[in-house]
Every structure is written in structure tokens, then in C-alpha cells.
Amino acid sequence: MTTIDASAETLSIAEAAERTGLTTHTLRYYERDGLLLGPVSRTAAGRRAYGPADLQWIEMINRLRATGMPIREVRAYADLCRMGDGNEAERLGILHAHRDRVLAQLSEVTEHLGAINRKIGIYEDRVGTPS
Amino acid sequence: MTTIDASAETLSIAEAAERTGLTTHTLRYYERDGLLLGPVSRTAAGRRAYGPADLQWIEMINRLRATGMPIREVRAYADLCRMGDGNEAERLGILHAHRDRVLAQLSEVTEHLGAINRKIGIYEDRVGTPS
DNA sequence: CTGCACCTTGGAGCGCGCTCGAACGCAAGC
DNA sequence: GCTTGCGTTCGAGCGCGCTCCAAGGTGCAG
Incomplete structure (x- = not known):
């Protein structure tokens, strides 16, 4: 029940x-x-x-x-x-545009992160060999 | 010269x-x-x-x-x-912490993006079959 | 020499996304 | 019934990261 x-x-x-x-x-x-x-x-x-x-x-x-x-x-x-109902195409447009922006930003961030990681590598080498 | x-x-x-x-x-x-x-x-x-x-x-x-x-x-x-010179470890700490935050955020965004993509799929189906 | 573009400083203003305060109302436990 | 706590509204305030304005100096082209 x-x-x-x-x-x-x-x-x-x-x-x-x-x-x-x-x-x-x-x-x-x-x-x-x-x-x-x-x-x-x-x-x-x-x-x-x-x-x-x-x-x-x-x-x-x-x-x-x-x-x-x-x-x-x-x-x-x-x-x-x-x-x-009736404006699904418009909603889709917003979501599509958003997805594209997010993907672009993801790859940009990933690229910058790579550079930061290389910097981290340099510091690790330097800290690892103090003299 | x-x-x-x-x-x-x-x-x-x-x-x-x-x-x-x-x-x-x-x-x-x-x-x-x-x-x-x-x-x-x-x-x-x-x-x-x-x-x-x-x-x-x-x-x-x-x-x-x-x-x-x-x-x-x-x-x-x-x-x-x-x-x-002398505080490389501290700098490294900042960069490490930052990298970890960025990685966490990347995976979070990627996950949300997946859900948004599924939503897009639903709309595409609906727009594709208007009647 | 005269414009006109570009530079300087200090400080005010703004768009975003909350975040909080004041003053009050309802409700469930003792 | 009274207290305690969660709810309500309206509006102000705030932290961030710029962004712009006013008033004036500099430098180069014509």
C-alpha cells in the first residue's frame, strides 16, 4: 500500500x-x-x-x-x-555553445598545467640536489 | 657582432x-x-x-x-x-597544491560535461524527431 | 611649434556571485 | 505557554579581479 x-x-x-x-x-x-x-x-x-x-x-x-x-x-x-515545448533547438544551441567553450577551456587548462608541471619538475630537481 | x-x-x-x-x-x-x-x-x-x-x-x-x-x-x-634562494620547497608546495586542485577540478568539470553531453543527446533526439 | 598619441598616478567604479543583517513569523519540544 | 530554532522578506554589503576616469607629462610627425 x-x-x-x-x-x-x-x-x-x-x-x-x-x-x-x-x-x-x-x-x-x-x-x-x-x-x-x-x-x-x-x-x-x-x-x-x-x-x-x-x-x-x-x-x-x-x-x-x-x-x-x-x-x-x-x-x-x-x-x-x-x-x-517548441524551443528545443534554441536550448540545444545554448548547450552546444557551452560545451564547446568548456572543451576549449579544458584543453587550455591542460596545456597550462603541463607547463606548470614542468616548472614543478625543475623545482624538484633543485630541491633534490640542494648543493 | x-x-x-x-x-x-x-x-x-x-x-x-x-x-x-x-x-x-x-x-x-x-x-x-x-x-x-x-x-x-x-x-x-x-x-x-x-x-x-x-x-x-x-x-x-x-x-x-x-x-x-x-x-x-x-x-x-x-x-x-x-x-x-632558500625557499624552493615552499614554492614547490604552492605549485603542488595548485596542481592538485587543478587536476581535481579538471576531472569534476569533465564529469559534469559528460552529464551535459547526455542532456544534449536527449535534445538532439527530440529535435531530430519533431513529431 | 603644434598636434596628437601614448604614458604617468591615484583613486573611484563595476560586474559577478553570492552572503549577510534586520526584523519578524511559525512550530515542535519541555 | 515558552523557548529554541528554522523559516520568511527586503535590501545592503562584500570579495574578487579588473576597468576606467581625471589630470597631467612626454615624444614624435608634420
Whole structure:
């Protein structure tokens, strides 16, 4: 027998913060700033209740942010998603452009890291042979 | 016969900016902020004259910055270099720690990128079959 | 000699992404 | 019922890394 209990599916802002690795401040800020797909639903007392869909979306935001997408672009993407079907090509364009930037940056960072590693090698030689 | 001409070895701030990809503003800012190994030498008229060593050091700064090292840590590293021999182990510690952070971040970004790519795949399927 | 571009300094300003403070409300345990 | 703690809103503040402005000096072309 499945218990139908909304609160079992729903997290307080503190719980959502823990789950997502964000702070409660940041969660409210994201909502204010239009990064979420809509206002988070509330309990009778007016407290935020995060559902699974909210959490999943926030995970996606985290991925985009962690790969360097600016807030304003996440918002643009969220705006498109909020508008519903019909603009998938546009969303795809944003994701494609983002992926390309990330790949470019990955290879740039990797290259710089190589140079830094060579520098480290020089220091290790020098520290290894102190005299 | 080698011509000894200091000005041939020396760049104006605008030239240094072009060479390093920074702006003149940023070059002055880095100097002010102690990221360079010392004050850049000047012409008789008081204008900055960047030598090869300056440019090489700035390239190193660029690598560190491009891989995400904060300004204040670059400054700490520069401080150590400025102090001369004897603290190579400490410099090495900074570079090691930085390398480890960069590697961790590279793998994190790569992982997130994978998830984003899967999302892209979903959209491509959906856009590919419009009805 | 006169422009005009480029340099100098000090300090203010700005865009980003949070982060925090104030003042208050609701709720669950003792 | 009272305390303790988590929640709410609005708005201000902050750390980072530049970025720019004002006011003035320098240097070279015409």
C-alpha cells in the first residue's frame, strides 16, 4: 500500500541545501533571480517545499555553473525551459555553445598545467640536489 | 657582432600588453599589487620598459591565473621568488597544491560535461524527431 | 611649434556571485 | 505557554579581479 504523503516527497530549504551542496541563501537567491523553473511550492505556513523535480533541476544548474556557465545564461536557459515545448533547438544551441567553450577551456587548462608541471619538475630537481 | 642596445630588448607597456594578452590597465594593476618580481624598470622619462624576464614572468602569471590560481596566491608565490634562494620547497608546495586542485577540478568539470553531453543527446533526439 | 598619441598616478567604479543583517513569523519540544 | 530554532522578506554589503576616469607629462610627425 503506497502512502500518499506529499511531505515524504518534499524537502525543507535546509534539507534541499544539504542535498544540493548550496546554501539556503543561494537557493533563495537562485529562485529570486529566475534560475529555477518557477517559484518553489510552499507549505501551508508559507515555507518552501522542494520536490524531486526542483532538486533535479538544481542539479542541472549545478552542473552548468560548475562548468563555468554564467548566472545570466543559466537564467536564459531556464526561461526557455519555462516556456515549454517548441524551443528545443534554441536550448540545444545554448548547450552546444557551452560545451564547446568548456572543451576549449579544458584543453587550455591542460596545456597550462603541463607547463606548470614542468616548472614543478625543475623545482624538484633543485630541491633534490640542494648543493 | 652583437649590437648592445637595451631598447631592442625592451617593450613599452602597450607592446607588453599586446604580447601577453593583458591590458595596460591590468599590467599596471599587477605591478601595484605585487604580482611581479619587482617594479618594472623605467626609461629616462619614467615610462615602463618591460624586459624579457618581465615578459617570461608574466607568462607564468598568466598560466597560474588561467588555471584558476587567485591573485593573492600568485602574490604569495611572487613574494617567495622575490626573496631569492632558500625557499624552493615552499614554492614547490604552492605549485603542488595548485596542481592538485587543478587536476581535481579538471576531472569534476569533465564529469559534469559528460552529464551535459547526455542532456544534449536527449535534445538532439527530440529535435531530430519533431513529431 | 603644434598636434596628437601614448604614458604617468591615484583613486573611484563595476560586474559577478553570492552572503549577510534586520526584523519578524511559525512550530515542535519541555 | 515558552523557548529554541528554522523559516520568511527586503535590501545592503562584500570579495574578487579588473576597468576606467581625471589630470597631467612626454615624444614624435608634420
